[in-house]
Amino acid sequence: MRLRMLGVSIVAAAAMAGVAAAPAQAAQPVTASHHTVSHHSWYHFGKGRTDLTLDAAAAKALTSLGVKVSPVFAKVSHPGGKTVFGFTIVGNPNDGTIEHVGGLLLRAGGKCLYLTGYTIDLKRGVLSGKINFGTRADLFTIGAATPAGVTLALTAPAAALLNKTFGVTAFTQGLVIGYGNPMIRK
Secondary structure, eight states, X not given: OHHHHHHHHHHHHHHHTXXXXXXXXXXXXXXXTTOOOOTTSGGGTSSEEEEEXXXXXXXXXXXXXTOEEEEESOEEXXXXXXXXXXXXXXXXXXXXXXXXXXXXXXXXXXXXXXXXXXXXXXXXXXEEEEETTSOEXXXXXXXXXXXXXXXXXXXXXXXXHHHHHHTXXXXXXXXXXXXXXEEEOO
16 A cells, blocks of 8 residues: 555656656666665656765664664665665755655664655755655754755654654754755756
């Protein structure tokens, strides 16, 4: 059921972006275990992509807590030992928001948390997303620019959600999870 809802969401996002038919490459199957697609697929119809580089300390903390992070309709690479997720930009970035297809799946101890459909609101300085394909919430505040991108720090509600989901107290407001770098096609 989740895969079907996700597929419907992506088709709707493509339709809203004015795409009549996605290229043949974009129709590649989803793997049931990781909910990912080919490294080549979703970037062909989008308006660019945003790379999210996981902060090294945050990645180590997630691993120590047993939390595995997997892409959902996103590209993942490991340049120089870093983990970088690439999310396709859709919608109209000129309206002050940058909307994305895909997201992340966090898993630990038999519990799953989907954070998808990211929207960067440039006016408010936040990145929001859908929680388990439902309610939209502010997940990160956008901070200072660094060579890796702008800092993405957990909001208080996002930290509370992660702690509750995984039965820990390690996530706090302001914890830098990674660095965002939007690249919009001209």
